[in-house]
Amino acid sequence: MGILLVEDEPNVVSVIKRGLTEYGFEVSVAANGATGLQMALDNDFDLIILDVMLPVMDGIQVCKRIREQNKTVPIIMLTALDSTENIVGGLDSGADDYLVKPFKIAELAARLRTLMRRRGGESPANNSYLIDNLKVDTDSKVVYRNNEQLKLTATEYRLLEYFIKNQKKVLSRIQILESVWDIDFNMGTNVVDVYVNYLRKKLEKNGGAKLIHTVFGMGYIMKEGDNDEDTK
Numbered sequence: 001m002g003i004l005l006v007e008d009e010p011n012v013v014s015v016i017k018r019g020l021t022e023y024g025f026e027v028s029v030a031a032n033g034a035t036g037l038q039m040a041l042d043n044d045f046d047l048i049i050l051d052v053m054l055p056v057m058d059g060i061q062v063c064k065r066i067r068e069q070n071k072t073v074p075i076i077m078l079t080a081l082d083s084t085e086n087i088v089g090g091l092d093s094g095a096d097d098y099l100v101k102p103f104k105i106a107e108l109a110a111r112l113r114t115l116m117r118r119r120g121g122e123s124p125a126n127n128s129y130l131i132d133n134l135k136v137d138t139d140s141k142v143v144y145r146n147n148e149q150l151k152l153t154a155t156e157y158r159l160l161e162y163f164i165k166n167q168k169k170v171l172s173r174i175q176i177l178e179s180v181w182d183i184d185f186n187m188g189t190n191v192v193d194v195y196v197n198y199l200r201k202k203l204e205k206n207g208g209a210k211l212i213h214t215v216f217g218m219g220y221i222m223k224e225g226d227n228d229e230d231t232k
Contacts, residue, residue: 003112004045005029006036006062007078008054012101016049019105025112033057040066045073047112052079052090060093067094067154071141074115076108087191091155097181129164132209132224136164145208155180156199163212163222172219196220 003025007013017027028045030036033054040048040062048066052059063075076097077090090098096118097111127139135144141157143150152160158180163171173192200212213221 002043002045003027003047003049004036004039004043005049006033006040006054006059007049007051008032009051012051016105016108020109020112023105023109025109031055033059033062037062037065040073041069047074047076047115049108049112050075050077050095052077052081060089063090063093063095071154074112074118076111076115078103084191084194088194091191091195092153094154096154129161129167131164131167131222132211134164134203134208134211136161145203146206148206150202150205152199152202155195156202159195159199160203163220166222168221168223170215170218170221175219 003020005013005016005020005027007016007029008031013029013031017029020027028039028043030039034056036048036050036054037057039045050059050063054062059077063077066073066075074097075095076099077093077095078099078101079090080101087098096115099108099111127137129136129138133146137143138161143152143157143160159176162176162180176192196212200210203211209224211222211224213223215221
């Protein structure tokens with residue numbers, strides 16, 4: 001499995017490359033953002049590990065540029081900051097996962113395997129889901145509301161897909177974290193609430209009816225119609 005590691009700290013590069021090689025991964029290295037971007041665009045890597053703080057071009061910008069050309073390659077970002085704002089910033093740029101430094105190589109390897117399983121998973125029997133006038137095509141990853149295409153980030157799309165595949169089910173924040181991000185976030189973070197609000201705003205733009213409802217003390221549910229338990 002070919003992995004691109006974009007990291008400028010030699011000690012970190014040495015530890016990650018040696019550790020992942022022992023787990024059977026083949027690791028190529030770029031020492032700055034510009035080189036990493038060029039390597040990512042010129043080669044067909046199975047996965048990209050991208051540090052946030054990089055010389056020449058930071059990881060957020062690199063991730064955004066990669067996503068303009070490649071919508072599917074899994075990207076995991078490395079960061080020394082674990083605030084909700086930094087997590088959201090990385091995920092909004094198109095990353096699939098994040099890992100806070102310092103970390104254990106075993107955890108990094110486990111997350112890489114999880115991302116690859118998700119990428120290589122079987123296609124669902126249904127490739128199109130409908131609720132109200134919202135349509136989600138899971139093959140093309142295109143979303144329409146009232147026949148207008150919506151522009152969603154990769155994370156917003158995965159969240160919407162999870163909701164629409166589980167219509168009329170109350171989904172807890174833990175379920176959403178584990179299913180959409182495939183990792184166990186620090187439960188003190190409100191990243192789920194932040195992304196639900198982002199998604200709601202896009203779905204309800206131009207007067208669209210509310211589809212994602214808050215179930216007080218339990219989580220969220222996607223369904224048509226009002227929910228008496230919605231928080232205001």
